[in-house]
Amino acid sequence: MNIFIIIVAIILFFLNGIRIVRPTHRGLIERLGKYNRFAEPGFHWIIPVIENMYQVNITEQMIDAEPQEIITNDNLNARVDAQVYFKVKSDEESVKSSLYHVNNIQWQIVNLARTTLRNIIGTLTLKSANSERGKINQGLHTTLREETANWGIEIVRTELKEIDPPKDVQETMNKVVKAENEKIAAVDFATARETAADGEKRAKIKEAEGIKQSRILQAEGEAEAIRLVNEAAEKYFVGNAQLLRRIQALENALKDNTKIVLPQDKELVNVIGDMAGVAPIRK
Numbered sequence: 225m226n227i228f229i230i231i232v233a234i235i236l237f238f239l240n241g242i243r244i245v246r247p248t249h250r251g252l253i254e255r256l257g258k259y260n261r262f263a264e265p266g267f268h269w270i271i272p273v274i275e276n277m278y279q280v281n282i283t284e285q286m287i288d289a290e291p292q293e294i295i296t297n298d299n300l301n302a303r304v305d306a307q308v309y310f311k312v313k314s315d316e317e318s319v320k321s322s323l324y325h326v327n328n329i330q331w332q333i334v335n336l337a338r339t340t341l342r343n344i345i346g347t348l349t350l351k352s353a354n355s356e357r358g359k360i361n362q363g364l365h366t367t368l369r370e371e372t373a374n375w376g377i378e379i380v381r382t383e384l385k386e387i388d389p390p391k392d393v394q395e396t397m398n399k400v401v402k403a404e405n406e407k408i409a410a411v412d413f414a415t416a417r418e419t420a421a422d423g424e425k426r427a428k429i430k431e432a433e434g435i436k437q438s439r440i441l442q443a444e445g446e447a448e449a450i451r452l453v454n455e456a457a458e459k460y461f462v463g464n465a466q467l468l469r470r471i472q473a474l475e476n477a478l479k480d481n482t483k484i485v486l487p488q489d490k491e492l493v494n495v496i497g498d499m500a501g502v503a504p505i506r507k
């Protein structure tokens with residue numbers, strides 16, 4: 225019976241000393257309150273009561289710096305919030321530093337981030353703070369990385385969640401943005417109208433040039449026709465002017481029954497023949 229109790233006590237003592245470290249953690253084993261050894265992921269056994277194991281999470285973690293009111297350089301209150309992403313390095317020295325060099329890492333990071341944000345945004349106007357979020361993030365990240373260098377952690381990144389001005393200031397800013405957008409829209413509309421007017425002007429100029437060219441061509445055609453008619457008149461009618469005059473005189477004489485004396489009968493025939501375009505028969 226006594227042997228059985230001893231065996232059970234030994235088994236319980238052994239089971240009580242079993243520790244399993246997951247891949248997401250690293251362990252520090254202390255013996256009688258003093259650091260003894262480092263525990264990698266896997267199975268470990270410690271001496272109950274005499275030894276203790278403290279496991280540290282080495283995965284990336286996110287903490288909220290919590291919203292706070294910050295007075296900007298132009299004396300406006302801005303509600304600012306940020307997030308900090310960090311992780312404990314997995315090597316032995318870093319894990320020891322995270323446990324022995326700083327008390328409550330997350331609380332310390334939150335307060336350091338809040339103080340850093342006040343220092344950075346306090347030197348900026350509200351407008352510049354909103355437009356320079358990248359600069360603020362970079363400044364916050366740099367300060368946290370430098371201040372936590374001996375904590376055994378890595379500041380992965382920082383993100384500025386919000387910079388909200390007071391409600392009345394926000395309404396004024398919205399009106400300013402709306403006015404600027406309307407101004408830009410008006411300028412774009414005026415530019416478009418000017419472009420359209422220029423297009424219409426060029427189209428009318430082209431149309432007028434077309435009409436002008438058409439009229440020039442028409443006038444040139446008419447001038448050419450007149451020139452051809454003149455040439456024809458000079459060629460076919462100038463030589464027959466005397467004959468035409470004689471015919472007109474004969475016509476007027478016969479019309480008034482006027483007696484005329486012809487030197488020879490053949491001349492009348494010749495006149496009539498010439499008028500008809502027939503040469504007289506000569507003996």
